Amino acid sequence: MTDSILDAAKDVVRTEAAGVLAVADQLDASFLEVADTLYACTGKVFVVGSGTSGAIARRMAHLLAVCGTPAVFIHPMDALHGTMGALSEGDILISISRGGESDEINELSVRAQKRGVRVIALTAVPGSTLGQLADIVVVLETNEGGDPGGMIAMGSTLVTAVWGDALATVLMRRRQYGWDAVLETHPAGAVGHTEVLPQNLEGLGETPSATAG
Incomplete structure (x- = not known):
């Protein structure tokens, strides 16, 4: 009984790990377009999703x-009850929805x-309502079994999370945003007590490519 429980748990971990690793092969022109768009943005960036997303x-x-x-x-229902007043021309909204409906x-x-x-859509279904209306569509697919029953968003949300991690890190390097700046906005916790900062991440240049706009 104990072995079967552990085997089942390990299967979940291996399946989800494979899905995360596969994200590297899904980084394409849409990733570059989003990175350029956020890099060049002079407005605000909002991220929205419901449930696990x-x-x-x-x-x-x-x-x-x-x-x-x-x-x-930004919480979608709060936004529909008035918070969207914070949205203005020049801003970016990253809308996350696996099914896009x-x-x-x-x-x-x-x-x-x-x-x-x-609007930047992160979805598994480019032909969905969200995919069709978005200005930029990023298609993020999940490996078979990643979402149990195709209904519980486990693997798909991890795929979206690691895609976002790649985006945040690439932008950090393009902006040459150093650890001293991180510490400036993160004074609490163990990070806030860091005395010796690591070497800054290698920069990726400062000029957005022609895909932005």
Whole structure:
């Protein structure tokens, strides 16, 4: 009994790990376009999602901010009850929805565009409502078994999370955002007590490529 439980748990870990590793092969022109767009953005960056995607959206916004790209999570229902007043022309909205058919995400995205906001969709279904309306579509696929029953967003949210980690880190390097700057905005916890900073990450240059705009 104990062995079968451990085997089942290990299968989950191996399946999800394989899905995360496969993200490297999904980094394409759409990733470059998003990186350029966020790098050149002079407005605000908002990240939105519902359910488990909402948890990943909150994480992504936090890590973008920590890495030097100002971003905040916006709750879709709060936004539809007035918070979208924070959205204005020149801003970017990253909308996360695996199936692309979450009504609240899609309605917010449409209304954001009417306010002059560019919408970036992270979805597994480019032909979905969200995929069709977005200004930039990033297709993130999950390996077989990654989401149990195709209904529980486990592997797919990890795929989205690691894609966001790659984005945050690339932007950090392009901005040459150093550890001293990280410490400036992270004074609490063990990080805030760091006395010897590591060497800064190698820069990736400062000029956005022609895909931005």
